[in-house]
Each structure stands twice: as structure tokens, then as C-alpha cells.
Amino acid sequence: MKKTVSLLTGIAMSAVLSATALAQTAVNFTNQAPENGNIVIGVYEGGELGQYGASIDSKSNKGLSHAISASGFDGKVMTTKVVPAPVGAGYEQILLVGLGAKGADVSALQWQKIGGNAVQKAVSAFKSAPAMIFDVSEDASANIAFGAKLGSYYFDKYYTDDSRHRSQDELEIVTGQSDQAERLYEAELDPVANAMWYTRDISNEPSNVIYPESFVERWTEHFKGMDNIKIKVIDEKEMQELGMGALYGVGRGSKRPPRMMIVEYMGGNKGDNPVVIAGKGITFDTGGISMKNPPNMWNMKFDMSGAASAMGTVHALAGRGAKVNVVGIAALAENMPGGNAQRPGDVVTSMSGKTIQIRSTDAEGRLVLADGIYYGDTTYNPPLLVDLATLTGSASRALGSDYAAVFSRHDDLIEKFTAAGKETGDEVWHLPLNENHFKAIENNVADVMNSGPDAPGASAGAAFIGTFVRDTTNWVHLDIAGIAYSDKPSATKASPGSRAYGIRLLNAYIKEHFEGK
Incomplete structure (x- = not known):
């Protein structure tokens, strides 16, 4: 299959200049x-x-x-x-x-x-x-x-x-060990804190500031000057050339066109296939034609939290010079009910060639990820593919704000992610994914449907995404709908809004299982 991508060169920086990032807190050690x-x-x-x-x-x-x-x-x-x-x-x-x-x-x-x-x-x-x-x-x-x-x-x-x-x-x-503490902090911890800071900042911005193009601009600025980084961007024209009908379809209704941002960090052995981390990047979600309830729509700026954390994880790894190859993918679109928006009942063709009937335009996150994870899976043949998405209200209702829902075909991965979650505070809880969930999204018009009355929410969403991942790929799906953001403070999050969930989890997991191997 032909893969056409463009190198990012000289993106206009208007959004970055008009809404600069919040200055980070400097930490100094002394005795x-x-x-x-x-x-x-x-x-x-x-x-x-x-x-x-x-x-x-x-x-x-x-x-x-x-x-x-x-x-x-x-x-x-x-x-x-x-x-x-x-x-x-x-x-x-x-x-x-x-x-x-x-x-x-x-x-x-x-x-x-x-x-x-x-x-x-x-x-x-x-x-x-x-x-x-x-x-x-x-x-x-x-x-x-x-x-x-x-x-x-x-x-x-x-x-x-x-x-x-x-x-x-x-x-x-x-502290009496100021020099030693500073060396450890700057080498291992400050890069992660910086990445979480940027992720929170971008996630907390209103949607008139952060949209697909400005998301790319802001993260490009944050990655500037970092070693072993290469950035690619796929625009709406290239999406159509590549057959990304699922991602393009979600962004059709907005005047702000969709984007796919791919950040390659190659800090490991040359020739090692990279871990791929893909994130749902809906910079604002009205629900499209299947309009959301207006009183709760204001916080849909956080629907790009998965994409922000995918970029943040790569930034954290690159910042501390991790000996590993990792690719972050942000599947970006604004879901609006414009005159060119897709409709319930429409059929789109994904990059994989599989067709999808749109039952609800508000089940859009799995659509952008369908093309994002297929691109990542087939382009890089990763030893591990992880996706993060504020995907379903059912995951939030089941687990509240304490855990992300984790799904996989591989029980050993679940155990390792659960352990990493307890260690870092980014905790996960295993929810089921079986053959019945894949059957629940079968459709009588297209290959699959993106929603349905008999499809159990969180598990059906996971099955839909899994449909676009090869069975042989080690894949983990994190539904972060209940934990991506919160107005309640915690010890390490005073500000209402983004938690930058997933960066500590993935940084720790990759460090233990992939670095230097």
C-alpha cells in the first residue's frame, strides 16, 4: 500500500503566538x-x-x-x-x-x-x-x-x-543531598513533569485556541530542539489519498480541517520496531448531527486528551533520552454539524478497506482511531500498540474517576499495565473483551457499525477499535473517559481540568519492558 506523508516544515505559528503556553515552574535544589x-x-x-x-x-x-x-x-x-x-x-x-x-x-x-x-x-x-x-x-x-x-x-x-x-x-x-537529588530529578523526573505540564496546558486550552492545526503547531514548538525527533503531518488531502475515510469523515463538518500528527522518537537501537502510542484527538465534540446535550457540551474540549497524552508520552521519553524507539500518533478532528458533515446511516471506508456504517456521529472517537491505529500498526509493525481515548460514558460510569478501563486480547499485558498503574498512580481496571463484543458491532449494510442499541458501550468501543488492529499485534486499549480530566483537586493536580493521564503509566511501562533491550 502506498504511504504518502509530508514532513512538517514551517507551519504558521499564529495560534502559538496568540496563546502562548503557561510558563513552567522551575525547581531548584539547595543544601x-x-x-x-x-x-x-x-x-x-x-x-x-x-x-x-x-x-x-x-x-x-x-x-x-x-x-x-x-x-x-x-x-x-x-x-x-x-x-x-x-x-x-x-x-x-x-x-x-x-x-x-x-x-x-x-x-x-x-x-x-x-x-x-x-x-x-x-x-x-x-x-x-x-x-x-x-x-x-x-x-x-x-x-x-x-x-x-x-x-x-x-x-x-x-x-x-x-x-x-x-x-x-x-x-x-x-535537602542535605541536593546535588544527588538534582541529578536524579533532572535526568528522570523533570522530563516527565515537563511533558505532563505541556499536556495539561494543551488539554485545558479552549477549543477556539486548540484545534487540529494549532494542536500540531503547539506540539511542534514543544518538540523543537529535541534529539532523535522527526515529525510528519497528514492533511485532509493526503487522508483522502490514503483512504482514511473514517478520520476524514469525522472532520468533514468543520471549517477546521482534520490532521494526523505522527512524532517519531528513535532513541533506541537502529532497526528495532518502535512502540506505537495512538490517541483520540477530537479537539471539540458537539456530537455532530447526533447532537450532544448542550448543558454538558462545554467540557468537550477535553475530548482530545488521548492525543495530548500520546504526544506527552513521546515528549517525556525524548526528554530523558530513553533508549527506545517510540512513535506517537494524534488522530485530530473537530466534530461539528456543518453542511458537509457525515450523517447517521452514511457508510465510510477506512484506510484498512473495511467499511463502517455510521449509526451515531457522536461515536466519532473510534472512527478517527480506526485510521490512526491501522496506520500505526501497518506502517511500523510495533511490538506494542497502545491507544488512549476518552471513548465511552459507560467506562466512566463503571469506574468513576479512579481508573481508566483497560482492554486487550492479551492477559499478560493487562497484568503488566495494572502493576505499572499502581506504581505510578495512573491506575487501570480490566474490563471484558470477547467474541460477543465483536459480533455486537457487525452490520447488515457495512462490515461494522460504530454504534448500536445492543452493543455494550465500553466493550463494544474496544471491539470496534480492535477490529482495525491485527490479531498478531500486542495491543492495549485505554478508555480514559472518566479519568482524563476532573474539577476535583488532588495532591499532584491543583488546577481543575486535565490530569495528563497515561504519561506516567506509559513512561514507566516502556522503561521497564522496552528500554535498552
């Missing part, structure tokens, strides 16, 4: 504690202090120990309390942060949550985060810094009232 102002101090259970805390306690004639005891602060993990600084300490106020029992086995994820929680509580108490003092190991310090950077992100760029701004220009981590 010198400040001498005045407000500070944050880590405290173990029972009020036990580390080296820096003990020094402050000595200067204040045990005043810090007394303040901790008098306040009733117990030092349990994730607890915080603001106390007045004791006389002689030289500070104004101190935010106490619980570290749990000294010597306890604390996971990297827990240290990240401690860091993110500390920043958020500091910003609430002091309007900005002062120096944070933690007498912990270099690994723990690096993970605290990682969580702190994620926890400091706040999408406040459109506020005109300065008092509402919560973004932090920089954070300072004080």
Missing part, C-alpha cells in the same frame, strides 16, 4: 536553608525532626518542638499545619508537613503526593510556596520535587484579576 520569611518543614511522626529542623529547634531553645507539640501536629503522612515560628528561629510562619514514621517504607508515588500536597497548602497559606525543607534521601527528595512541580500547576492564564493567580515561578527544595 542552604533560608534565614527568614516563611518556610515549609517536613516532620516525622511523634514530632521527630531532621537535621535542618533540629537546627531550628536548637536556635529557638526547643521552641519548634514546643510549637509542634502544642499544635497537636502528629506528623502523619499528608497532614499539614501552619504554626507561628518560635522566637529565635528567624522566621515568620512555618508550614509543618507530615512525613509519617521515620524509616518507614514509603513509595515514590507517596513522596510525590507529599510534595504536591505541601506546595498546594503553602500557596493557600502564604500565597506563594516558600523554601521546603526535607531531611530525606536523594530519591525521596527528587520525587518530592516531581510531585511539587505537578502540584504547583494551575491553569490561570486567562484570569485578569492578579489575586486569582496561583501559578508559581519557582520552587526551592532544601
